[in-house]
Amino acid sequence: MVCARGLPRAGGWPAVTGGILSHPLAALAVLAALSLTGCSRSSNAEAASARRMDLKPCRLDGVAAQTLCGTLEVFEDRAAAKGRKISLRVVVVPALASQPKEDPLFFLAGGPGQAASRTRILPALDRIRRQRDIVFVDQRGTGDSHPLDCEALNPSRTSLAERFEDREDADVIPQCRKGWDADERLYTTSIAMDDLDDVRAALGYRQVNLWGISYGTRAALVYMRQHPDRVRTAILDGVAPMEQYLPLYAARDGQRALDLLMDACAKDGVCAKAYPDLRARTEALLAKLEAAPAKVHLSHPRTGVPEDFTLTRRVFLSELFSLLYSPDVASLVPLMLDRAAKDDWTPFVALSLGLTDEVARTTSRGMFLAVVCAEDAPFFTEEDAEREAKGTWFGSRMALDVKRGCAKWPQANVPASFREPVKSDIPTLLLSGELDPVTPPPWGEEAKRTLTHSLHVVVPGLGHNTVGADCARTLMAEVLTRGSVEGLTPDCGAGLKRPPFFTSFAGPVP
DSSP states (O other): OOTTOOSOOGGGOOOEETTEESSHHHHHHHHHHHHTSSOOSSOHHHHHHHTTOOOEEEOOTTOOSOEEEEEEEEESSTTTTOSOEEEEEEEEEOOSSSSOOSSOEEEEOOTTTBOGGGOOOGGGGHHHHTTSOEEEEOOTTBTTBSOOOOTTTSOOOOSHHHHTOOOOGGGTHHHHHHTOOSOGGGOOHHHHHHHHHHHHHHHTOSOEEEEEETHHHHHHHHHHHHOGGGEEEEEEESOOOTTOOTTTTHHHHHHHHHHHHHHHHHHSHHHHHHSTTHHHHHHHHHHHHHHSOEEEEEEOTTTOOEEEEEEOHHHHHHHHHHHTSOHHHHTTHHHHHHHHHTTOOHHHHHHHHHHHHHHHHHBOHHHHHHHHHHHTGGGOOHHHHHHHHTTOSSOSHHHHHHHHHHTTSOOOOOOTTTTSOOOBOSOEEEEEETTOSSSOHHHHHHHHTTBTTEEEEEETTOOSOOTTSHHHHHHHHHHHHHTSOTTOOSOOOTTOOOOOOOSSTTOSOO
8 A cells, every 4th residue: 555645556457368458347446445545644635535536547659668547637727616628548567666756747748738548658668667656637729638629730741742841830829729629828837837736635645746848948937936835856858948948039049059060060071071061051951941932742752742832931841840849850951951952852751751651640730729828929029039049040030920820829827927037946857958949948948047946967979868868867866866956966968969960861971
């Protein structure tokens, strides 16, 4: 029996046969009843709330670990506490230890709009899972939590003409809104973090550890401000502090990452020889696309069927920005740019399609708009967008597209203090990838200013999020074990560097 929990423990599971628990409902009922008696670490109110969470064995796509799934109903309008209710999807991966730690790790996904339960990050948490439950909650508006999905906003786009169509969200927002049974003003981060605290209470946890990635770091910061007594430690990976307005600084930060790539290629003898004058040739390519979109004819990489499509400068740059998130993918960018400058668009299409399925599978575009239209777009002007994008290849279009889309979105209210820096003494580990195009290291430093018990670690050679580095995973495990950042070394990945650039489809030159 484990006190202060509404969960069966890994050590007390009935036998598993063929991946299905024998008599799971009866076993869960007995174990849940046992876990709610004789416990002193959790309040009576929390113990009572735990009965609201009926967890059942389930399987997640790509996850072999035993898993529990459930839903928790909350009011869509939390302030009114009446009207429509929505169901939040909750997934718990129990700890492996027979007597695990009482404080789990709650994962907060990125986006905004990514569904936590559809990410495939569990293998990175092996060390933490030995002692702690891992909890995934699909934030309201994402995944299986009353999602704000719309085919017009995130279409499957099976043809290349559809995939690379140059369009804006503003064109289809009214159509999507008609299909939602939702008040889109009520899907903001502040509201969602109160949902998260309901989940914590319903599962019977007194305190939790937070791990946020990208936008999930903003969500974690908001939870830390709204429910500080419930957070034992926080890990913020790819830090998006309250001072960062999405996507106001994307062009500037993306250009920084692209400049680092261009400079690295120019300094690498092999890359420079394979792709001479790459920066100048790319600028010429962009000027050519600005003058007239490219008319492309090639076979679809998946179907082999020849297709025609038109490619604009805006769409090309949008895809290029996405390719910078992962240094492994970015190692192919010089090759792609070289071929594109020669009117060979095959590498560009192949790389772009490789990123599409995962984004479409895990992200609700409507939820993205619900957040940025309430929390970001109202706080910057078109003049701000032009200023921040000045001198970049990406330009102000990303920020201006959001402003235009949000003009057709219902105006939501956020707390007056929402954009103030989060001040906290909660032990917080801040992680940044050196090459990150969207949340580069300066944003981690910005957040650190008001987090008095924090450590900021920059991992060389990595892009957006650092969990791929063993040293980052070690730091994560250590901060949870210690409950503090004291004594942790800021050195991480001293031997890491950018992956070698591809000089052919066979890979880098040895």
